[in-house]
Amino acid sequence: MISIVDTLPRATTDTLAPDLSSAGRSAAAEWPVVIVGASVAGLSVAEALRRHGYSGEIVMVDSADGFPGDRPPLSKAALFPAGETTVYDVVPAIRREALAMSCIFGAAATGVDRHARLLRLADGRSLAYSDLVIASGVRPRAFPGSNHREPIEGLHMLRTAADAGRLRAALARGGSIAIVGGGVLGLEVAATARGLGCEASVIEQTPAGLAAKLGATLAQRLLDLHRAHGVRLEFGVEAVGFEAGQSGSGRIEGLRLTDGRVVPASDILVAIGCRPNVEWLAKAGLDLSDGVVCDPFGMAVDHIWAAGDVARIPGLTEEGRRQEHKQNAIDHGRLVAANLLAARAGLPLKRLEAVPYFWTDQFDVKIQFAGAYSPAAREMVVPVEGREGAIAVRFEVEGRLIGAATWNAPKAMTQLRREIELACLPIDAPKESIS
């Protein structure tokens, strides 16, 4: 059963001075596994710990007031008028309750004392842990130069259900939205806005946009699709500021570009990437050069692990570039739980072998991507039989399939994911999944 605790579990008062002499160390193994972040990665860790038979205490901490809802709908169905109903729990309540963990909500983690194995919370309390899992995710980067301490009506970012609610209300008024950033998120919102009959412009500073992520063929197709649906695309130009309050209303009126032009807009969405939530770890002595930098087992340092958007864990197909996708957060969580328990039992750890995977839905197209893209890869377009307009693109390096992308071809993608896995797994590592 989930208990929202205001009295913390044992060994958690602010006066606690843990005894980490050798006797203390064996006692420390009895302390709870503490997970910071109650979203995809954190819940994946908790579920996998229980699946592997861990029966000790699990404490989950989140600065939010409850479990955050699932994020992928927030740029899609959730922006339609009745959109609230499309945001589901990340893990249904019945599955969460089976985890029998303690949850502390509304409490930000503010620091870690690695040597005493204590997590500090904003309210001054400390929490002793046997192992700590960092799953604190990311947050959107603010528009350079904007002062977000004073919210400007019509200036949006999108990460939470509350953000989506504000954007939904704005789009429901009609009008026009200018989106700063032509990445997956920006384009998804542009597509949704057009679906709602709003005008939409996307301003992206790199001339090629998503080509560096999806390959040239699919990126081009995607931009053509947006143009065909009336999205105004401004690529290779930077947004430098916004016009607001000219008419005395304080509202957004347009987006200013480097070349002096102003894109008229009643709302602006800033979707220029995210920053890992790691400031609270500044004094913990971890490598924070790109989120929490981990080894291939998901460990940052002894007894501290990381998972999800915040974690950089080197995988099979990429040199550990940090991913911000849902499947990745789940795969990380499974890895960390298995390795945390293996480390306790003195068993060998397993490296991250899951092939990176993500999807995006725009207009009536589902784009899926697996593995890695490299500009050095040969890009081969393969038609998909029986599905009009569908294609698959293979990325090969020296004849080896390192990645693939599909356009409205989900079954082909499943086959490609299997093929990439076989092509990228080391020959001496028989495929043995972490359950």
Next chain:
Amino acid sequence: MKIKVEESWCVASGSCVLAAPKVFDQDENGVVILLQDRPAPELHASVRTAASVCPSAVISIEED
């Protein structure tokens, strides 16, 4: 073990098919098809893996 799927949440990732191909398949639009809802015990581990890798919490398992 009894399996249930909530198709309306499915995001067509195919992750379940990769984990347990004897139990899950996909239709032409990628939506999950449950091939058997009471799989034999030797398939249980793969089904638990499938449920845990699904990016949309579509698969629920009732253990006997």
